[in-house]
Amino acid sequence: MKLHELLKRCEDVANNPNKYVIEWKAKTGRKAIGGVAPFPPDEIIYAAGALPVTMFGGAVAPTDAYKYFPQFYCSVVTTSLQLGIQGSYRELSAVVAGCCCDGLKDFVENWKSAVEIPIIDCIYPANRKLEAARVYFTKELRQASERIQAITGHKTTDLDLQHAITLHNEHRAVMREFAEVAVDHLDIFTPTVRHNVFKSALFMDKAEHLELVRSLIDELKARPVYDFKGVRVISTGIIIDVPDILKMLEENNIAIVGDDVVQESKRYETDTPNGIDLYYQIATRWSNMEGSSLLFDVEKKRGTMLLDMLKNRKADGILYVLLKFCEIDEFDYPIMKQIFREAQVPELFLETENVYSNDQQAATRIQAFKEMVGK
Template sequence: MSDIEDILAQLREGAEHPWRAVEQAKAEGRAVAGCVPYFFPLELVHAAGMHPIELWGGGSSTGAAGSYYPAFYCSLLFTLMERVLDGSYDDLDCVIVPTTCDGLRNLEENWKFARPDAAIIDVVQPTVRTTPEAHAYMVQQLHRVAERLETITGSRITERAMRTSIALYNRQRAALRRFSALAARHADSIAPCMRQAVFAAARSMAVERHTALVEQLDDALAALSVHEFPGIKVVLTGVLVDSPSLLVELEKNGIAVVGDLTISESARYSHDVPGRVDPFDSLAALWERVRGVSVALDPLKERGELLAALVRERGADGVVMCSVKFCEAEEFDVPVMKQQLEAQNIALLVLEMESQEVASEQAATRIQAFAEMLGDRSGTGFCAADSREGCARTHENG
């Protein structure tokens, strides 16, 4: 267990202190590119010899972004703009902004207005993703981004570098997919907060180091006997589940996370980049392969069915959706997803999160009620008070 704890500590440090990776990259003489969600291929940044860091906003809200966005914009957009205005992103050499929602479509211009010297690179990801025309357009967009990155670094992005980067990131995807499956079988070792940290660390750490740590963690978990978790098991979904207080609340109520279809976690790593002749062609194909998330057009509305399949595969008791408040794409998915899960007798808890980082008292109460309902349904005899006592001891021991 000491090896697992040591690896988890390194990954948690990477998740909690993302800008240390930026400082290290700068010290090594590498340029740093900030990548705004969602689904931009980081391989292209890596192949340019730059260090990519994903920008998900977060942190305190001062209200300064209110001069750029109305109050009903989602917290992700609001806090991204807050960090632009407070200078958090000033040291980045460039910022790549995909345009997959209305808020992101105007973030580029707002950023330029607030920071005229910033190098902002927009990427227009086609809404209709699966036609030959959409694919050709995405290839064109990636070539345009590559040209901008070459201007910033002063060096050409070679095919060999792109193939090397694609192989590295595919290896990371495989390691994280394996981790998700192993963590489901070892909920005693991987609490919800620690599971989230493993994925969150990938947003800032060098891909080589992160992948090596996750592969070591996978091997260590695989060597353990399977743990039969006695409490409630759930699958998460949403855009971002980064609230430590919410994840701790799950643990306090005897709930383990055994899988997810979350944009910032497993949905990002569900498919590899294919090995086609043209690496730009390969990277463009990744956007076409995204399934079951609100920010990618899904005429078939597969999300509920994909979640139901994951619930069955992992032996989960229900689904918890963390919806970013005022995110229209997420809100549109809820009725259909609820209907699909109800048809298969799968319980769904929808938590609307106004902040990415803080769970309200109402959310805590609803989590407790959800756990008790699932405990009654499964006949586990779950007791929230007993679980809280055990969790408190866990946190006291670090």
């Protein structure tokens, strides 16, 4: 496939994941299982013979979901429930929810009441560095795996799980490489186009997406480096799946040259290590992950990691995309803001949600940021 065909494939899947899931199921004869954001256990879903489909909600008014949630819950959980109620997830045989915040805990119980699709809860321990937490999480993963296997009808072997871990590690590595290579081709990778590559990975078979991105990288390496004259930013947050904001960035000649967004690069920073007990190794990956408001960290290494990325990618500033009503991210922001201020790094703060439409306040902020940077 040529470059434009590869990008079109990413765009099509990102914009119509249901179509991809239907076609994949028809082609393979296997089931699809949803994994609720932020970090679902994709490997154990894949090892059980199913397609992992990551759920970050979507651009839909959560009218029915508000019968179960107060209106001050984040749009990831409210719109995910809304999509479940209205039948948008009908191609999924089950949903796995990795509870790591209060909103997700409530989501599990509300889903049981509102949606017929079975939901499997898998508790992610907050104090991740303790050995007891890894042991506990290993038990949670085993229990979730057994329930997934009962739904798929496929008994997961150690070979199945090892294959899934190897594949996902290879996919993580190629996504990290893509994020670096894309910086040299900002004439092609506008914020929207870049986002489509990451978003399509949430729904596609990892083996297929791995080959697609490898081909994409090969195409890019054959092209000359583009000398981008606009503003270069590092984005951070939970989601940036807001077409209007991405378009506003493009209109102001602002490019994303790196990120630690949970929906994008954060998912691929940390590999699952090798070891004898494969479930324990997946639990260890959770323990090893760093640099997100969703990952308990008293040292707040996220700020330092962002500043290092800003320096390495020669960025002009930080784009902080705060998920509205996400208490965890809201608590983190003042600390991050102070770190950026002390480092004298320009920062663009935007508050977003899945149900977001055109916002002139965001447009004004983006224009002011560009003028502040002076490009």
